[in-house]
Amino acid sequence: MTKYIFVTGGVLSSLGKGITAASIGTLLKHSGLSVGMLKIDPYINVDPGTMSPLEHGEVFVTKDGAETDLDIGNYERFLNTSFLKTSNFTTGQVYSSVIERERAGGYLGQTIQVIPHIVGEIVDRIKAAGEGKDVLVVELGGTVGDIEGLPFMEAIRQMKHDDEVAGTFFVHVTLIPFIKAAGELKSKPTQHSVQELRRIGITPQMIIARSETALPKTFKKKLAMSCDVSPDSVVEALDAQTIYDVPMSFLRQNILKPIAKELELGELSPNMSEWDSLVKKIVQPKERVVIGFVGKYLALKESYKSLTEALIHSGAHLDSRVEICWVDSEEIEERGAEALLGDCDGILVAGGFGSRGVEGKIEAIRYARENKIPYLGICLGMQLTLVEYARNVLGYEGANSIEFDENTKYPMIYLIENFIDNSGQKQLRTHTSPMGGTLRLGEYPCDTKDGSLLQQAYNGAKTIYERHRHRYEANPEFREALEEAGMIVTGESNGLIEAVEVKDHPWFLGVQFHPEFTSRLQSPNASILAFVKASLHATHEA
Numbered sequence: 001m002t003k004y005i006f007v008t009g010g011v012l013s014s015l016g017k018g019i020t021a022a023s024i025g026t027l028l029k030h031s032g033l034s035v036g037m038l039k040i041d042p043y044i045n046v047d048p049g050t051m052s053p054l055e056h057g058e059v060f061v062t063k064d065g066a067e068t069d070l071d072i073g074n075y076e077r078f079l080n081t082s083f084l085k086t087s088n089f090t091t092g093q094v095y096s097s098v099i100e101r102e103r104a105g106g107y108l109g110q111t112i113q114v115i116p117h118i119v120g121e122i123v124d125r126i127k128a129a130g131e132g133k134d135v136l137v138v139e140l141g142g143t144v145g146d147i148e149g150l151p152f153m154e155a156i157r158q159m160k161h162d163d164e165v166a167g168t169f170f171v172h173v174t175l176i177p178f179i180k181a182a183g184e185l186k187s188k189p190t191q192h193s194v195q196e197l198r199r200i201g202i203t204p205q206m207i208i209a210r211s212e213t214a215l216p217k218t219f220k221k222k223l224a225m226s227c228d229v230s231p232d233s234v235v236e237a238l239d240a241q242t243i244y245d246v247p248m249s250f251l252r253q254n255i256l257k258p259i260a261k262e263l264e265l266g267e268l269s270p271n272m273s274e275w276d277s278l279v280k281k282i283v284q285p286k287e288r289v290v291i292g293f294v295g296k297y298l299a300l301k302e303s304y305k306s307l308t309e310a311l312i313h314s315g316a317h318l319d320s321r322v323e324i325c326w327v328d329s330e331e332i333e334e335r336g337a338e339a340l341l342g343d344c345d346g347i348l349v350a351g352g353f354g355s356r357g358v359e360g361k362i363e364a365i366r367y368a369r370e371n372k373i374p375y376l377g378i379c380l381g382m383q384l385t386l387v388e389y390a391r392n393v394l395g396y397e398g399a400n401s402i403e404f405d406e407n408t409k410y411p412m413i414y415l416i417e418n419f420i421d422n423s424g425q426k427q428l429r430t431h432t433s434p435m436g437g438t439l440r441l442g443e444y445p446c447d448t449k450d451g452s453l454l455q456q457a458y459n460g461a462k463t464i465y466e467r468h469r470h471r472y473e474a475n476p477e478f479r480e481a482l483e484e485a486g487m488i489v490t491g492e493s494n495g496l497i498e499a500v501e502v503k504d505h506p507w508f509l510g511v512q513f514h515p516e517f518t519s520r521l522q523s524p525n526a527s528i529l530a531f532v533k534a535s536l537h538a539t540h541e542a
Contacts, residue, residue, distance in 0.1 A: 008153075047068065289315070341364060351378050358404055440468045
């Protein structure tokens with residue numbers, strides 16, 4: 001049977017529950033255990049797919065096409081594993097399932113209530129996520145005391161007494177503020193947070209103390225006593241130079257000892273030598289490369305979390321610091337590309353939705369193409385690569401995507417109404433389709449062209465597998481004209497254009513898929529690694 005580690009948060013949000021959960025999972029996996037991960041989100045949205053990146057941060061897409069919380073991305077990057085849609089669920093999904101079952105008569109006329117029906121659905125979903133695993137690490141979104149989180153708290157409380165559960169361990173992440181005027185660290189917020197958990201019926205067995213200042217031994221002893229945990233179960237979580245150092249920090253504090261003791265996991269000795277080496281290259285790299293990151297959601301950098309992390313992964317493997325030069329595409333429209341991108345070694349145009357900033361992205365692409373600067377366009381960045389080439393090389397005035405101009409004479413990007421999804425089912429999408437769940441989502445195969453940059457990046461692989469999140473496709477009607485003019489299709493998926501390159505350019509690649517979703521610290525994505533490597537060579541040549 002599976003053992004469960006539940007990670008809750010207190011005092012306030014954004015303390016790093018996701019990194020804490022991922023770090024514990026990583027250490028357990030490197031100890032030889034089979035580890036699953038689960039993020040529970042208390043919001044009522046069915047999934048974050050229709051939420052603004054400025055509202056919620058990045059939407060992470062799993063291999064099987066689920067639009068999930070960005071913490072699932074952290075889990076994959078840390079554990080070097082692909083998780084599925086069962087690794088994330090929301091209040092919206094729970095209530096939808098229960099209501100659908102009730103409408104179908106599945107409860108045989110019972111009055112449907114939070115207890116036992118909603119809580120029971122939550123417990124069933126947690127168990128399903130843990131099936132076949134030695135340990136499932138479960139992160140509960142939100143903060144202890146939030147009204148929307150109470151059914152989830154009740155569910156994990158009940159699991160302590162469940163005969164189908166081999167063991168439970170409760171980790172509480174909380175804030176230790178430092179009051180400068182008094183010159184003191186304060187434990188009272190943590191004490192109150194733990195008291196709230198106890199009121200619900202949960203007693204945490206470990207405190208992860210988020211602090212900007214190291215905790216003195218006397219303070220840790222006081223914290224342990226007041227929260228009723230053993231002294232070795234108070235673990236410091238100080239601000240780190242990189243999130244990938246957090247597992248090493250936890251390991252230095254013997255975090256696995258109390259977990260292993262309580263869950264009867266035996267003596268755990270994780271092999272973190274490769275991980276430690278990569279972390280050192282992130283912190284003290286030998287090289288430096290500047291990437292111009294052209295986007296439109298720059299007010300919240302979390303909108304591009306997977307992509308910025310993927311650049312860090314590539315930098316670690318190239319022993320290079322990847323410095324991101326953030327460039328708002330709307331600002332390019334006002335000031336021009338050279339003023340903002342002139343000092344960059346490589347240019348990356350990221351994905352996105354909507355017409356805002358599109359012309360600035362097109363100008364950035366033109367600048368990279370004409371000045372022979374290494375370029376990577378992702379999703380919308382790839383689509384606009386075709387638009388830019390059509391306008392400025394083929395001379396197709398007004399060429400565009402029908403997403404932005406339905407009446408364009410040259411629809412380089414169009415809406416394909418019938419397509420096969422990643423499970424092999426036929427799907428229909430139109431301009432009037434609901435926004436949620438109507439994208440081409442998840443992993444699809446991509447056949448690579450011999451001799452292409454794409455195939456070289458993936459070590460000669462004829463077929464690669466990458467994840468998607470988009471609605472519009474490259475229009476094959478213009479393929480012949482593009483290829484005659486020097487833009488070559490180098491990747492295809494079931495007849496759909498997946499990747500394009502430009503002749504007579506040192507390194508220029510546009511990809512319809514999102515390579516960042518499969519990049520991990522220990523195995524960076526091949527196309528992003530090749531792009532950073534090309535940019536690094538460009539800076540050496542300069």
